[in-house]
Amino acid sequence: IKKRNISVEELVQGVKCNDRAFLAQAITLIESNAQKHKDKAQQLLKLLLPDTGKSIRIGITGVPGAGKSTFIEAFGTMLCEQGYKVAVLAIDPSSTLTRGSILGDKTRMERLIQQKNAFVRPSPSGGALGGVNRRTRETMLLCEAAGYNVIIVETVGVGQSEGMVRDMVDFFLLLTLTGAGDELQGIKRGILELTDAILINKADGENKVQALQTASLYTRMAHVFQPITDGWTVNISTCSALLGEGITEFWQTVRMFEAETKSSGVFEQRRLQQQKKWLYTSIREELEQRFFSQPEMRAHIFACERDILQGKKTVTTAVAELLTYYEAL
Amino acid sequence: IKKRNISVEELVQGVKCNDRAFLAQAITLIESNAQKHKDKAQQLLKLLLPDTGKSIRIGITGVPGAGKSTFIEAFGTMLCEQGYKVAVLAIDPSSTLTRGSILGDKTRMERLIQQKNAFVRPSPSGGALGGVNRRTRETMLLCEAAGYNVIIVETVGVGQSEGMVRDMVDFFLLLTLTGAGDELQGIKRGILELTDAILINKADGENKVQALQTASLYTRMAHVFQPITDGWTVNISTCSALLGEGITEFWQTVRMFEAETKSSGVFEQRRLQQQKKWLYTSIREELEQRFFSQPEMRAHIFACERDILQGKKTVTTAVAELLTYYEAL
Numbered sequence: 001i002k003k004r005n006i007s008v009e010e011l012v013q014g015v016k017c018n019d020r021a022f023l024a025q026a027i028t029l030i031e032s033n034a035q036k037h038k039d040k041a042q043q044l045l046k047l048l049l050p051d052t053g054k055s056i057r058i059g060i061t062g063v064p065g066a067g068k069s070t071f072i073e074a075f076g077t078m079l080c081e082q083g084y085k086v087a088v089l090a091i092d093p094s095s096t097l098t099r100g101s102i103l104g105d106k107t108r109m110e111r112l113i114q115q116k117n118a119f120v121r122p123s124p125s126g127g128a129l130g131g132v133n134r135r136t137r138e139t140m141l142l143c144e145a146a147g148y149n150v151i152i153v154e155t156v157g158v159g160q161s162e163g164m165v166r167d168m169v170d171f172f173l174l175l176t177l178t179g180a181g182d183e184l185q186g187i188k189r190g191i192l193e194l195t196d197a198i199l200i201n202k203a204d205g206e207n208k209v210q211a212l213q214t215a216s217l218y219t220r221m222a223h224v225f226q227p228i229t230d231g232w233t234v235n236i237s238t239c240s241a242l243l244g245e246g247i248t249e250f251w252q253t254v255r256m257f258e259a260e261t262k263s264s265g266v267f268e269q270r271r272l273q274q275q276k277k278w279l280y281t282s283i284r285e286e287l288e289q290r291f292f293s294q295p296e297m298r299a300h301i302f303a304c305e306r307d308i309l310q311g312k313k314t315v316t317t318a319v320a321e322l323l324t325y326y327e328a329l
Numbered sequence: 330i331k332k333r334n335i336s337v338e339e340l341v342q343g344v345k346c347n348d349r350a351f352l353a354q355a356i357t358l359i360e361s362n363a364q365k366h367k368d369k370a371q372q373l374l375k376l377l378l379p380d381t382g383k384s385i386r387i388g389i390t391g392v393p394g395a396g397k398s399t400f401i402e403a404f405g406t407m408l409c410e411q412g413y414k415v416a417v418l419a420i421d422p423s424s425t426l427t428r429g430s431i432l433g434d435k436t437r438m439e440r441l442i443q444q445k446n447a448f449v450r451p452s453p454s455g456g457a458l459g460g461v462n463r464r465t466r467e468t469m470l471l472c473e474a475a476g477y478n479v480i481i482v483e484t485v486g487v488g489q490s491e492g493m494v495r496d497m498v499d500f501f502l503l504l505t506l507t508g509a510g511d512e513l514q515g516i517k518r519g520i521l522e523l524t525d526a527i528l529i530n531k532a533d534g535e536n537k538v539q540a541l542q543t544a545s546l547y548t549r550m551a552h553v554f555q556p557i558t559d560g561w562t563v564n565i566s567t568c569s570a571l572l573g574e575g576i577t578e579f580w581q582t583v584r585m586f587e588a589e590t591k592s593s594g595v596f597e598q599r600r601l602q603q604q605k606k607w608l609y610t611s612i613r614e615e616l617e618q619r620f621f622s623q624p625e626m627r628a629h630i631f632a633c634e635r636d637i638l639q640g641k642k643t644v645t646t647a648v649a650e651l652l653t654y655y656e657a658l
Contacts, residue, residue, distance in 0.1 A: 042646045049640045134645060190519050192553070221550055224521070275637055275644070282648045283630075287616045290652075301612075308604055311378045315604070316463060317371045319611045323619075 008040055012047045018085075018146040020119070027121065030138045045138060048145040053271070055087075055144050056258055059165040061155045061191065062175035067201045071175055071241035072152060073109045078247055079150055080115040087119040087143035088112070088152045091136055091161045119148060130285035133164050137278065140168065166194045167274055167281075170267060171257055172228070173250075174198045178211035178238070193225050195234055197253055199246065203238035211238045230266050232257060291326060300325055337369055341376045347414075347475040349448070356450065359467045374467060377474040382600070384416075384473050385587055388494040390484045390520065391504035396530045400504055400570035401481060402438045407576055408479055409444035416448040416472035417441070417481045420465055420490045448477060459614040462493050466607065469497065495523045496603055496610075499596060500586055501557070502579075503527045507540035507567075522554050524563055526582055528575065532567035540567045559595050561586060620655060629654055 006014075006025065014022025029041040062068050076086045088109070112118050121139065140151050153169055155161045166172050174195040192198070198218050203211035215236050222234040235253045239246025261267035291297060300322060307313035335343075335354060343351025358370040391397050405415045417438070441447050450468060469480050482498055484490045495501050503524040521527070527547050532540035544565050551563040564582045568575025590596035620626065629651060636642035 038645075042643055045643045046646070049643070052640075138643075138645070190522060193519060217549065220546065221553070224546075224550070272638060276634060278644050279634060279637055279647060282644055283620065283651060284613070284617055286648055286652050287620055288613055291612065291616055305605060305608060308608055309601060311381075312375075314371055314374045314378070314467075315607050315611055316367075316467070317375070318608060319615055322612060323615050 008043045008047065011044050015044075015048060015142060015146050016051065023119070023142060023146050026142050027139050030142065031135050041138070045141060048141065051145040052141040053144060055149045055151045056171065056254065057140065057151045057153065057169040058254060059153045059155070059169035059172040060175060061162050061165065061173070062201075063177075064156060066175045066177050067241050068154060068156075068175055069108050071199075071201060071239070071247075072154060073112045074241050074244050074247050075250065076109070076112045076118055076150075076152065077115060078244075079251070080112070080117040083117070084150050085117045085119075085148045086112075086115075086150045086152065087121070087140075087146075087148035088154060089121050089136055089139055089143070091132060091153060091155045091165060119143060119146075130282070130289065132161070133168075133285075134282070137168050162191055162194060166228075167277060170261070170270065171196045171254055175201050176214075178202055178207045178214050192221070194228055196229055196232060196257060197235040197237070197250070198222075199250060200236075200238045201241055204240040204243050204245070208238075229257075229261060229270070231264055232260065232266075294326065294329060296329060297322070297326060337372045337376065340373050344373075344377060344471060344475050345380065352448070352471060352475050355471050356468050359471065360464050370467070374470060377470065380474040381470040382473060384478045384480045385500065385583065386469065386480045386482065386498040387583060388482045388484070388498035388501040389504060390491050390494065390502070391530075392506075393485060395504045395506050396570050397483060397485075397504055398437050400528075400530060400568070400576075401483060402441045403570050403573050403576050404579065405438070405441045405447055405479075405481065406444060407573075408580070409441070409446040412446070413479050414446045414448075414477045415441075415444075415479045415481065416450070416469075416475075416477035417483060418450050418465055418468055418472070420461060420482060420484045420494060448472060448475075459611070459618065461490070462497075463611070466497050491520055491523060495557075496606060499590070499599065500525050500583055504530050505543075507531055507536045507543050521550070523557055525558055525561060525586060526564040526566070526579070527551075528579060529565075529567045530570055533569035533572050533574070537567075558586075558590060558599070560593055561589065561595075623655065623658060625658060626651070626655060 006022075011022055011026050011029070015026050026041075026044060029037050029044065032038065032041070060068060060072065072088055076088060079086050109120055113120050136153065140153065143151055151169075153165050155165045172195050174191055174197070176198060178200050198215075200211045200214050200218075215238055218236045222236060225234075227234060235257075237246060237249060237253070239250060241247070258267065261270075292301075304313065304318035304322060308315055308318055335351075340351055340355050340358070344355050355370075355373060358366050358373065361367065361370070389397060389401065401417055405417060408415050438449055442449050465482065469482065472480055480498075482494050484494045501524050503520055503526070505527060507529050527544075529540045529543050529547070544567055547565045551565060554563075556563060564586075566575060566578060566582070568579060570576070587596065590599075621630075633642065633647035633651060637644055637647055
């Protein structure tokens with residue numbers, strides 16, 4: 001299938017029938033940087049748009065070690081066994097630096113991968129954060145067109161990807177560890193306030209008591225913040241992904257969230273706002289990318305930076321000069 | 330003084346001598362949108378740059394009603410009496426909408442205004458957030474050149490100005506109210522994590538016990554977040570601006586912060602990073618401003634937005650079309 005030049009129409013049909021080989025091929029097209037692939041990818045997406053948007057999109061974040069893989073495997077397998085079709089996409093901006101995704105590990109989620117209703121796609125490597133954003137969103141749309149009705153977008157909890165994932169999902173979960181003091185400091189600035197639910201994982205054995213105490217602290221803290229989703233109070237619970245405890249309850253929370261926000265209109269409103277925001281964010285990223293990637297600009301920008309830090313030039317003057325130079329290119 | 334056309338050299342001398350009329354004139358120049366004023370303002374700033382940067386810059390935020398004016402008046406007056414020269418600048422992005430600053434009220438800070446060592450400047454009105462940012466930063470530099478050694482930048486706690494203020498000050502204070510539950514929900518998302526200190530104001534009379542309880546909750550919460558300033562633990566205390574209690578202690582905290590961060594190099598490092606960030610932020614704002622303010626672009630952007638929301642066009646296609654159109658203008 002990879003060698004032959006498949007037409008857009010064939011791909012549309014293949015994806016709609018949830019032929020995994022066609023879906024994988026379509027995603028490869030989305031991830032390609034070649035212009036002819038980009039054009040074909042956009043034609044494909046446009047034809048599939050009417051079939052998108054019908055899933056529940058769940059974002060999951062947490063520091064490395066919080067047990068995200070184990071949790072997603074337990075959660076995804078449970079959903080597959082209930083008849084849901086589950087796609088797991090991973091965002092790992094660090095892989096753009098290390099040129100190898102830590103999520104690419106084939107041994108991850110072995111049990112989930114064997115489910116016929118599951119589709120697990122590691123993070124696309126290479127490219128800037130804007131590129132990762134576009135690829136993940138478009139891959140999500142392809143998966144929806146292929147009939148997946150639960151999309152899980154996982155972020156590795158390093159870098160700046162949480163805000164990006166929040167902006168593409170309906171429900172955002174922070175998976176964290178039990179503990180207090182130093183361990184809690186692992187939570188990144190701003191993350192707590194993006195979440196619809198916080199699950200304290202590894203609430204088993206000797207950890208259980210402490211996990212419940214941590215849940216109680218988070219519950220008090222949650223009252224301090226304005227909820228990110230209108231009308232929804234952040235749900236705070238414990239779970240043990242290892243023992244499979246708290247997984248059913250988490251899914252009930254998601255379903256309750258979906259029912260309530262759909263009935264209040266908040267669900268649809270967020271989807272529309274996410275679409276709009278994506279347009280404006282993409283325009284900004286493209287404007288910046290064109291400016292900063294101009295080889296002629298680099299030396300000028302660095303010279304301005306140096307003059308500013310040495311107190312020889314004001315920022316306002318530097319910006320005016322740089323823009324004049326850019327527009328004359 | 331306002332009618333005559335004062336030369337840049339006269340302004341430089343006037344500001345350096347801390348002649349208030351010249352300082353006010355210089356700030357008016359910075360705030361002007363006329364091109365000849367802009368050019369003159371930048372010449373002035375360039376000549377004054379060697380005399381800037383020698384103050385401690387303190388940002389203060391808090392919801393309306395937290396008692397910021399009363400606090401700043403008590404704090405500023407105390408500093409003036411100790412021989413410090415205090416400049417108070419206000420940022421009020423809402424005034425760009427209402428066309429009248431709620432901070433422009435002449436009756437505010439009556440006691441402080443009477444101090445010969447104090448300079449209180451209400452928020453400049455009009456213009457976008459980027460403009461407010463530039464004007465406030467440049468006004469701060471003028472005040473430093475005029476010899477003010479404590480600069481207080483106040484934000485009214487509405488809108489999106491806290492991150493902007495955080496990026497231009499050395500020390501950031503959240504002034505908040507005593508209380509729990511609903512009252513605490515007034516704290517805006519992300520603010521808590523920007524602060525170097527939280528002061529619970531109105532800790533007097535019947536409120537005192539509750540204020541101490543709130544301080545204790547914040548102290549536990551502070552452990553959850555990574556501190557915004559390397560090596561500094563967020564300071565949480567109570568005060569009563571009305572009774573003048575806790576004001577001396579706050580100043581001691583600021584001095585301790587200054588001593589520690591200067592000795593560790595974090596102070597200077599932050600200043601350099603703020604300068605760099607301001608350059609890059611200004612470039613981005615200018616690129617966006619030029620794109621979005623093009624009258625020819627507006628109709629195209631709105632058409633794309635509509636097509637996207639109706640599922641007729643992909644975001645990627647829309648962005649490519651819009652950028653092609655823009656570059657052909």
